[in-house]
Amino acid sequence: MKTCIMCGGEGTRLRPLTFDRPKPMIPLLNKPSLVHLVEHLALEGFNDIVLTLGYLGGEIEAALGDGSMYGVHVEYVHEKEKLGTAGSVKNAQELFEGEPFLVVGGDHVMDLGLREFVRFHEKNDAPVTIGLIPIDDPREYGIADLDVNNRINRFFEKPGPGEIFSNLASTGIYVCDPEILKWIPENKYDFAKDLFPDLMIKGETINGFLVRGRWTDIGNPRAYREACRWMLEKMPGTKISGRLSIKDAKVTGPIDIGHDVSLGSNSSVVGPIVIGENTTIGDNVLIGPYTSIGSNCTIGDNSRILSSYIFDNVHIGINTGISGAVIDNATRIKDSCILETGSVIGPRVLIGDEVTIHSEIRIWPEVTVKKETRVKESIGNDDYGNNIKGS
Numbered sequence: 001m002k003t004c005i006m007c008g009g010e011g012t013r014l015r016p017l018t019f020d021r022p023k024p025m026i027p028l029l030n031k032p033s034l035v036h037l038v039e040h041l042a043l044e045g046f047n048d049i050v051l052t053l054g055y056l057g058g059e060i061e062a063a064l065g066d067g068s069m070y071g072v073h074v075e076y077v078h079e080k081e082k083l084g085t086a087g088s089v090k091n092a093q094e095l096f097e098g099e100p101f102l103v104v105g106g107d108h109v110m111d112l113g114l115r116e117f118v119r120f121h122e123k124n125d126a127p128v129t130i131g132l133i134p135i136d137d138p139r140e141y142g143i144a145d146l147d148v149n150n151r152i153n154r155f156f157e158k159p160g161p162g163e164i165f166s167n168l169a170s171t172g173i174y175v176c177d178p179e180i181l182k183w184i185p186e187n188k189y190d191f192a193k194d195l196f197p198d199l200m201i202k203g204e205t206i207n208g209f210l211v212r213g214r215w216t217d218i219g220n221p222r223a224y225r226e227a228c229r230w231m232l233e234k235m236p237g238t239k240i241s242g243r244l245s246i247k248d249a250k251v252t253g254p255i256d257i258g259h260d261v262s263l264g265s266n267s268s269v270v271g272p273i274v275i276g277e278n279t280t281i282g283d284n285v286l287i288g289p290y291t292s293i294g295s296n297c298t299i300g301d302n303s304r305i306l307s308s309y310i311f312d313n314v315h316i317g318i319n320t321g322i323s324g325a326v327i328d329n330a331t332r333i334k335d336s337c338i339l340e341t342g343s344v345i346g347p348r349v350l351i352g353d354e355v356t357i358h359s360e361i362r363i364w365p366e367v368t369v370k371k372e373t374r375v376k377e378s379i380g381n382d383d384y385g386n387n388i389k390g391s
Helices: 033-043 057-064 084-090 114-123 178-183 191-201 221-233
Strands: 002-007 048-053 073-078 101-105 108-112 128-134 142-146 152-157 168-176 206-210 213-217 244-246 250-252 255-257 261-263 268-270 273-275 291-293 304-306 321-323
Touching (some): 002 033, 033 057, 048 057, 084 191, 101 108, 108 168, 108 221, 114 168, 128 142, 152 191, 152 206, 168 191, 168 206, 168 213, 178 191, 191 206, 213 221, 221 291, 268 273, 291 304
Parallel strands (some): 002 101, 048 073, 128 206, 273 291
Antiparallel strands (some): 128 168, 142 152, 142 168
């Protein structure tokens, strides 16, 4: 069975992390999120993959190639205009060769038994089966009312207060019979907003399958941090890929450390943690659990990095505290700064000495924050789009 991975969205809700890359290429433990997804599909036996590409799709094609590196075969379909989720799949219909197919989102992070899902669909009579999972807050998802016979009697996209009749959220994973493509027009059309309501109005059966395991999409910074934490929790043990210089430092696993990493005197690293190659960590530095640090980074003396996700070529000065933050490539944070939980710093940002970034603040690429500033509101950049709503 072929798998269609939808990778066309602009990732506006994840800005400023999606200006330099499409959402599926965001680093997850120093490896593109999409690579983790492809590896999981290969493990489940789904080796024939179709990718629908839109925004910055060339980066995805360059990274995956023909898929042979990951034990799969990959084909690509480019969108010339925005087609929506269902429209993008319709655009690739020739590659499905008239056979049933699996649909997943390019921003999905999962540990699900997909073969069991497919077997369920094959044994039950419906043109489409939606993977459902109970979640605490379903307001950002489509929700379904599922009966005892696994039939969906009601489906509602992104419910508001008073509309949340179920906490069964659509994962955005579907098993489709080829006939479903006849319902999709040759223009912009979504599965959740358009196709499923249309099918239900016309009396067609839609089945739901209760998936087991862990799943999220990385549609916003909070979900991204949760995905990173979950992946770090799965680390099996300690891996050191090359030369590691330790000067009277303390290391507690599990850790995954790249080549040519240096830990300064009296520093402490407490796993689960991933550190990329050619990264230097100064003296008296605490790096706490659930942290990933990219390649070619420097962490100054007496700094504290806790539950944070730092990309490549990032410089952090001395005596700086970073908690629950995400920091994009080539950003420089000077001395005695504080980044509070939920702050998201875009690429090539310069943050001066003694700056405090309040919780949930986003800073757009190439912004300079002057020393001794308390940043209480997000800072945009007119050279980039400032919208954070949408895909």
